[in-house]
Amino acid sequence: MLTVAFSVHDLTSIRFAYSPLREVSTGVHALRTPAGRVLHLPWFKQVGARLGGELAPLLDLVTGGPYIPDFLCPVPTSPLPDLAGELAMLRATPHEIIRADLDRMADETPGSLTGRAMELYRDPAAGLDRLSAAIEAYWRLAMAPHWPRMRTLLEGDLLHRARRLAELGPAGVFADLHPAIRWEGRTLYLERRPAEWSRTLNGEGLLLAPSIFVWPDFLYRTDSPGQVAITYPVRAVATLWERGAAPAPGALAAVVGRSRALLLGELDAPASTTDLSRRTGLASASVSEQLTLLLSAGLVAKHRVGRSVLYVRTPRAQGLLDG
CATH class of the missing domain: 1.10.10.10 (Winged helix-like DNA-binding domain superfamily/Winged helix DNA-binding domain)
Known part of the structure; x- marks a missing residue:
């Protein structure tokens, strides 16, 4: 189990934002691991058979294993970021961070550091250009036709959570975030982490990011430097299709x-x-x-x-x- 303890300051530093690039990463992961994701079956049928070789720089990074490289899910700097801004952040990622995340991917899923992922490891500058082009191609194919509906659902969730925080505080926000997430006192408990681990926040705050494709699970970024982030299933995801x-x-x-x-x-x-x-x-x-x-x-x-x-x-x- 993972525990995240909050200081008094961090209780006032909870923020909400969705991320187009996060939806790209979790969408590819969902395509790789469709079992148990029946809600997205209409989208799988439309998109799955059309994924081609031009997407290899992206597909080789999201293999369906337990870890999605953190640099593919940057912490949004605004509540409503766009893909172009996030791709600029991606291309500016320091090369040592790229290699560290790919080392972790290889540790989590042995044998996964191959193909375009290995090319990115060896030459991050050229690899990031190829990756950005692949993400833009994937967006046109799989995301752009449905993005207006997805964005409405994500923006609605931001509005709902902000109101819950204002009316009920953190307890109201976390009450229905995910069955494996609970809030007691000033501590957040994430019950699906395989090992015991804890972190005390010291002013960096918490990002909560609703996601279309993370359902029915959730993602967390707690052991990396910087702001803790939890990606959780957007409300009313069953209405999307x-x-x-x-x-x-x-x-x-x-x-x-x-x-x-x-x-x-x-x-x-x-x-x-x-x-x-x-x-x-x-x-x-x-x-x-x-x-x-x-x-x-x-x-x-x-x-x-x-x-x-x-x-x-x-x-x-x-x-x-x-x-």
Whole structure:
């Protein structure tokens, strides 16, 4: 078991950010280890057969073993980073860090340091250029067509966690982060680490990063220098590949109308107008009109997160649904 103890300062230094490059790494890992990841089966079917040799510099680094090199999952410097900025960080990674992470990969999975991974080890400068090109190719193939929906889900999670932290403190944030993560006192316990290990934070804080593809597991970066990071499954990940409309709650529909009841039922997690239109089958203009009415009635609230406006149902609406 891993334990992470927090100082008083670190309790106020919990931050949230998603990472496109982290999604690239965990997505490749999911493709390598599809067993138990049935939620992503529609994506696997679309993407898996189209992975070609141009992606070797990336595929040879994410082999499906227990360790993804840390330099492939940089700590985001802002809550809403973009791929271009993270690739610039990747290309600037010191060569000694590249080699140290690859040494660890070889230790964790003997025989994995081959092919383009070995080329990167021998010549990091040239290898990072090839790796960046492979990541951009993978993004166009596997991520770009689905990124708007993924980004909405990730931004909604950031909004939810920030509200939980403000209202309930760290206990509220960690209560439903992952079944193997628990919070007691000022200590975080991660129960799936094979060996006993502990770390006391001394002002560096904690990064919590929601992820589409890490589900159903989680990742942690605790024994490297710098900020501790935990990558956990994004909320409502099961809705990502859904198609078609969900049934409206009958009694509530009779009072507020079918469309508005349908939208309230979908807003268990924050969502954008476009995402709600896709999930319910309603036209975007109709969704926007109904959300305006629900907003006026105090049944939904809206928040701007980056470039998106996300809607979420209010406690008043939750009371109606519960009733």
